[in-house]
Each structure stands twice: as C-alpha cells, then as structure tokens.
Amino acid sequence: MCARVCRKALNNPSEVFVNRGQEELSKMSHTDKTKDQLLEELTKLHQRVVKLEAAEVEHQQVVEALRQAEEQYRSLVERASDAIIIIQNEKTVYRNPMYEKVLGYSVTETMDRSFLDFVVPEDRNLVKDYYYKRLEGKPTPREYEVRVMTRSGRLVTMEVKPDLIEYKGEPATMVVMRDITERKEAEEALRESEERFRSIFEKSRDAICLIDSEGRYLMVNDAMCELTGVSRDELVNKHYSTFMDKETHELMEQHWLQRKRGEPAPDRYEFKLIRTDGDIRIIDNVPTVIHFQDKPPLTLTILRDVTERRRMEDALESMRSKLLNLQESERSKISRVLHDTIGQNIGILDFNLATIVEILDETSLESISRLIDNMRNVIRETGDKLRDISSGLHPRLVQELGLVAGVRNLIDRFQGATWIEVHSSIQLDELQIDESVAVNLYRIVQEALTNIVKHSKCSSVLFEMAVDDGRLGVMVKDNGTGFSLEDVSQRDIEQRGMGLFIMEERAKAIDGRLQIHSEPDQGTKVQVEVYLNA
Structure with a gap:
C-alpha cells in the first residue's frame, strides 16, 4: 500500500495529497474536534502539499538534467576520436562512427557478430579470457593491446581500455x-x-662515446676503452677532461658551449689525448650535439687515433723539404759548373777569335772576317742562353743579394722577354730571411710568371710583395683568360701539369700558405704567405 502511494506521489503529488485531505476531513466528521484544530490540521496539510509540489518541480529538473547529460554523453561518444563499442554476450550492440571508420565495416556487417570475429586468431584466446574474467569480477589488465583486421585486410594494432557497465538493464x-x-x-x-646504432657503436673500429651535459661518459665502446687504456666500467661516469691537458680541455669546453648555443664551431678537429700509461696520442675528433625537447643535450663523439698517420705525414713533409733543398743544391752545382766552366770556355773562345782577327793580315782578314763575326755572334748568343739556363737552375742573385733583388731581376727579364706590362709594388728594400725560404718564394713567383706566359693570354700583370704583422705576403695577378679551379682539381696530375702542384709543395716546405683564385675570363691570382719567424 505504502509503495503504491509513493509511486503515485512521484507521478502526481498534488492529486495524492488533495485526496488525502478529503480523507482526513471525512474522518474528522466523525470526531469531536474543534474548529481551531481543524484549521490547524488543514494548514499542515496545505504545507505538505506545497512541499510535494516543490519536490515534483525538483524531480522534473533532475529528469531534464539527466536527459541533457545523456544527450551530451551520446554526442561525446559519437564524436569521439577513439573507437567505442558496447559488448553484451560477445555481440557488439553499439559502436560509434569512429569504430566503423577504423575497421571499415558498416553497422549491418557487424550486427549479431561476435566482436572476436574481428580480432586476429593469435589474439582471440587472450581477449576472450580477459572478457569473461572481467564479467566474473576477476582482476584483468586495465588496458592492453590487440590486433584487429580491417575490412580492407589491413592489420591494425589497437590499444583497448575495457570497463563494466549496465546497458539497457543488463551487464x-x-x-x-x-x-x-x-x-x-x-x-x-x-x-x-x-x-x-648499437651494432655500429659496438663494432666500430673508431672510438665512440656519448657524453652528458656535465661532460661525463654515458656510453663507450670497446675501441674507446682500447684507446684510453681504461675498462668500460671505469670509463662510465668519468669526466672526459681526465685524458687531456688543461689547455685542450678549455678549448673543447669553448667548442661545446658554441655548439650548445647554436653558434658556429669546428665540426672536426684534432687534440692530444693522454692515456693512463702516459702515452700521448693525436686524435681526430668529430663531435655532434644531440638535442632533446625536455632533456639536456648530449654529445656523440667519434674519435680516431691518427698518431701514426701524423708521424708519417711529418716524415713525408720533412722528406719533401729535404728533396726540394737537395734539388736546389744540385741545381746550384750545375749552375756553377755552367757558369764557371762552360761559361769561361765560351769567353776564352770569343777572346781567341778576337786575337786571331788582330794577327791576321788584311788579305787573310778580308776572306774570313765574315765567318769569324758569325762565330762570335753564335758564341755570344750561347753565352746569353747559358746565363739564362744557369739563372733558371739556381737564382744566384737571390743567394748573393737576397729575395728582393732576385725578384726585381726576374720581373725585368720577364718584361723584356714577353713585352707583358708588369705593375710592381715591392714595399721593402731589404729582407733578412732564411735562404731556403727566399729560394722557394722566388721559385713560386717564377712558376706563376711561367704559367702566365703559357696559358693566360694577358696584357698586364700586377705584382705585390710586402710585410704585414710579421708575415711576408707575395701576390701575382693577371688579367688573362683564367680557368676553373674545380675542373683542374678533378684532372689527373699528368693532365693538369706540375706547375700548381710544385707551387703547393714549395709553400708547404716553408710552412707557408698558398691560395689560388681563378675563374674563366676573370684572370688568375696567386697568393703566398709565410711567417718570417718560420
């Protein structure tokens, strides 16, 4: 009885309490209550009616709020970027549009089919086991991965998060x-x-290490252990400065800060590594900064021991310098022989012919004078040519009077032989430098002028020689045809000739720096620079 009244009150609370009021009045008619008592009870009854009407309004508001919440929930589910399904008795009783989009099946194609039909065979038993354990209230993963097959045959991996609910009055x-x-x-x-990466890292013959932002080793390979003479366990967490002197450490810290700030820094350089046994190795270093979004940057470094290669290069450089000096020495000897012996003999021949002319009588002189004059002209031309050859073999003027005098003489002879105008600017009168440096600089200028005659087709040459900040600079520039350095550098040495190669070797022999600039139709500029204290 009470339950029926309550359900009726929820549906129409005003009607219930009006009827109840009438029942009370009917009962009061059989009692001897005063008028005041009746009014009091009617007032209480009215108040109860008002409360029930308010409850009815509140009930309607709750129902409306629930309806709106359901609509919002449905809208959220329908528009969700995740696929959402509801399963009862292994059947998919609800699926949102994203589920259909991902799998490619329509509602009718999935209706009354087990959700396991779309799971790959290898995963079905596991998914089914989780499904029934969950219904039985047993513990199962809150989320896991499962592979499903789409309508097009594509294998898709899904991350699933199942939960028990009540749907249409059923679990x-x-x-x-x-x-x-x-x-x-x-x-x-x-x-x-x-x-x-790990395979390359471990099998590389070069030492590779990963360094954190504090400068400590995070990872090292076997080659790094061999290079430093320290085991892997000892190397990890050790600071990289352990294996270098203070000056090298400060230089590497500077490069690291430059790379960290995104500023230009050498991407490859050499440094001296000090092994635990005290042996010093020359290392070719290639560092790379690895940036992360939410972590400090790391440095991946590839180290190659080039000590033996550097020793061989130094030995080769020393040999190259010795060969050039030996070549100059042999040229000097040949030049001296040509000048002192053959040159003197030619002079004696010329003198003897002049003596013959003096002692011949007029009759004999008249018959052979033309022949003698021709012979003396040939002797003089041979002498001039011999002096040129001697000077070309060895610049005695450089040896005796210095580089400035030798270069001035070379330019004068160049203009006399070629009629090419030379604008010369030599901003020094005397220069005290090592003879081998002077001879090699002279040879570089000589080779540059020779190449101008052979290839440039120029009308003028600019020559400059000056000392600036302890460095001697020499420049030879022409206004000729020029050439492509890239094309020439790709040719074999036989095809490109020995001129450029010889100039480069001579510059290296005196620790100088040679630069050649040239472009087609833009002329050629040869510059060489050497420190005077070298």
Missing part, C-alpha cells in the same frame, strides 16, 4: 579503442634504428 562491457598502429610502427622503426 555489458564498454571498450574504448585507439588506433596505435603508426605509433607501433614508429616504435619498431626506432627499435631497429637503435639496434643498428
């Missing part, structure tokens, strides 16, 4: 599913990349 499972196929593929690609 059901609501599953929120997210397509993580791309993420899984990216993770797999990353895993493969990491495996390749």
